[in-house]
Amino acid sequence: xxxxxxxxxxxxxxxxxxxxxxxxxxxxxxxxxxxxxxxxxxxxxxxxxxxxxxxxxxxxxxxxxxxxxxxxxxxxxxxxxxxxxxxxxxxxxxxxxxxxxxxxxxxxxxxxxxxxxxxxxxxxxxxxxxxxxxxxxxxxxxxxxxxxxxxxxxxxxxxxxxxxxxxxxxxxxxxxxxxxxxxxx
Numbered sequence: 001x002x003x004x005x006x007x008x009x010x011x012x013x014x015x016x017x018x019x020x021x022x023x024x025x026x027x028x029x030x031x032x033x034x035x036x037x038x039x040x041x042x043x044x045x046x047x048x049x050x051x052x053x054x055x056x057x058x059x060x061x062x063x064x065x066x067x068x069x070x071x072x073x074x075x076x077x078x079x080x081x082x083x084x085x086x087x088x089x090x091x092x093x094x095x096x097x098x099x100x101x102x103x104x105x106x107x108x109x110x111x112x113x114x115x116x117x118x119x120x121x122x123x124x125x126x127x128x129x130x131x132x133x134x135x136x137x138x139x140x141x142x143x144x145x146x147x148x149x150x151x152x153x154x155x156x157x158x159x160x161x162x163x164x165x166x167x168x169x170x171x172x173x174x175x176x177x178x179x180x181x182x183x184x185x
Contacts, residue, residue, distance in 0.1 A: 020048040020060035025074035038160055039076045043167035045096045046121050050175025051182055054104025061100040091135020098131055099124030121168045129157050
């Protein structure tokens with residue numbers, strides 16, 4: 001690859017990463033009212049890695065989190081700042097990065113076969129739930145006293161399982177159809 005082509009490729013990579021970081025922000029602002037309202041943040045993570053691949057998708061998630069950490073209102077409810085990450089639900093946002101890393105790892109080992117993509121999204125979701133729930137328990141306990149795992153799962157995980165599975169299905173279908181329009185890294 002020539003120097004000009006390599007430079008152009010890196011420029012395209014940066015543009016795709018930026019576009020998908022913005023897509024995650026937009027997804028976080030969309031709140032779907034249910035008994036427990038939920039956003040499309042995890043959908044943004046899944047589709048970013050699904051379309052861009054592990055490396056670029058993970059970098060897009062990292063950019064999204066860093067933008068929020070420095071105060072750009074990219075998180076749910078148009079919030080931003082390091083305080084959001086240190087709050088009870090900040091672990092779920094940090095968990096997005098680990099979800100993307102897991103998805104990237106599975107892609108690296110097993111390729112982008114459809115069944116592996118669905119599996120990587122499911123494992124990524126579980127990782128996000130685990131990190132976010134542990135974080136929630138620590139932060140909540142420090143502020144309010146001990147809280148049980150079952151209680152936190154009832155607040156933070158169980159109501160979101162079905163919506164998150166729907167988001168995985170949508171991200172899988174859309175990324176399979178849209179991936180052809182984004183050149184591989």
